[in-house]
Amino acid sequence: MDNYDTLQNFTLYNTTSIESVEDINAIFAKLPFRTAYFIGRCIIPPLYFPLLVFGITSNIVNIIVYAKTGSRDNVTVSFMALSLSDLLFLLLVSPYITIDTLEHPVQYRLGKTNKWLFDYNILRFPFYWYGFTFYEVSILITVYISVVRCACVAIPFTVRNMFTARRASITFAAFFVSNFALRFPMFMSKRMVRQFDPVFNATMLVYIEVKDGGIADKINDIAPLTLYSLARRFDPRFDDDLEGSMSRIIPRNLGDIKQAEGFPFSEQREARAGSTVQRRASTWR
Numbered sequence: 441m442d443n444y445d446t447l448q449n450f451t452l453y454n455t456t457s458i459e460s461v462e463d464i465n466a467i468f469a470k471l472p473f474r475t476a477y478f479i480g481r482c483i484i485p486p487l488y489f490p491l492l493v494f495g496i497t498s499n500i501v502n503i504i505v506y507a508k509t510g511s512r513d514n515v516t517v518s519f520m521a522l523s524l525s526d527l528l529f530l531l532l533v534s535p536y537i538t539i540d541t542l543e544h545p546v547q548y549r550l551g552k553t554n555k556w557l558f559d560y561n562i563l564r565f566p567f568y569w570y571g572f573t574f575y576e577v578s579i580l581i582t583v584y585i586s587v588v589r590c591a592c593v594a595i596p597f598t599v600r601n602m603f604t605a606r607r608a609s610i611t612f613a614a615f616f617v618s619n620f621a622l623r624f625p626m627f628m629s630k631r632m633v634r635q636f637d638p639v640f641n642a643t644m645l646v647y648i649e650v651k652d653g654g655i656a657d658k659i660n661d662i663a664p665l666t667l668y669s670l671a672r673r674f675d676p677r678f679d680d681d682l683e684g685s686m687s688r689i690i691p692r693n694l695g696d697i698k699q700a701e702g703f704p705f706s707e708q709r710e711a712r713a714g715s716t717v718q719r720r721a722s723t724w725r
Contacts, residue, residue, distance in 0.1 A: 489541045493533055499527040517605045517617070518585050521612045525578040530573030535563045562632055562645055569626060573619050581614040 502523040506516055591599045637644045 485540060488537045489607045492530055492537050495530045496527065496534070499523045499530065503527065512605050514588065514605050514608050515601045516601075517608045518581065518588070518612075521608070522578060522581045522585070525574045525581060529578060532567040532574065536568050536571075539563055566630075566632065569623060569630075573616070573623055576619045577612070577615045579614060580619075584611060584615075674688040 503520065506520040506523065509516060588599070588603050591603065595602070634643050634644055635646050636642070637646075
């Protein structure tokens, strides 16, 4: 039996002794990603909780600062929404991270399994996917802020009228509604029910995935990533329209700027000079 078959038949959550952990180390001893495995299991997980506390604290401070400024421009609204979305993400995933922080030293370092008085998955997963909804909203808000900054350089005289605080608020609300709608089938595929546990000889509240829940997970993984591909597949003009819109905002080179109105730069300069002379002549008259 090779190493792959051994890994396939091995379940990490069934480890009950230090020898089991040593078996894992022996399996990965000669593999190239042993270092990555060590970093992923022994170094990174203990950092989750301190980073969680730091992120929650810093985002609360950001929200307080933006609220006290009293400004309601596009920039303030954008960063306020980003801080709020990040804060909600961290709060919703905090049970998951806290449980993993408690489980990690026992499972991965001592090779044992904690015996909980209840199904700890009811603390880990019910808010996990809701949290990642705000995670994706934060990504979209970051993209929006990047577009606004690009527009500040490309079209500085019209950017203030184009990107208003009201439009930003509507855009962020649309981000949340669309992401929640894409994850809604997956939300409905998981629930908490009461089941009999033979270990404790009692009926306990457990977190389960309903029938065909795996399909909802696949939809959740695939749908957000294929919207752009579907647009390209069913509408060949999508790329052209997108490219044309971006070229109007961000010229590729000096030649595009020179010929932005459809004729050579020399003719454009002469036309502008002629119009200036005509305006001055009319003023003198």
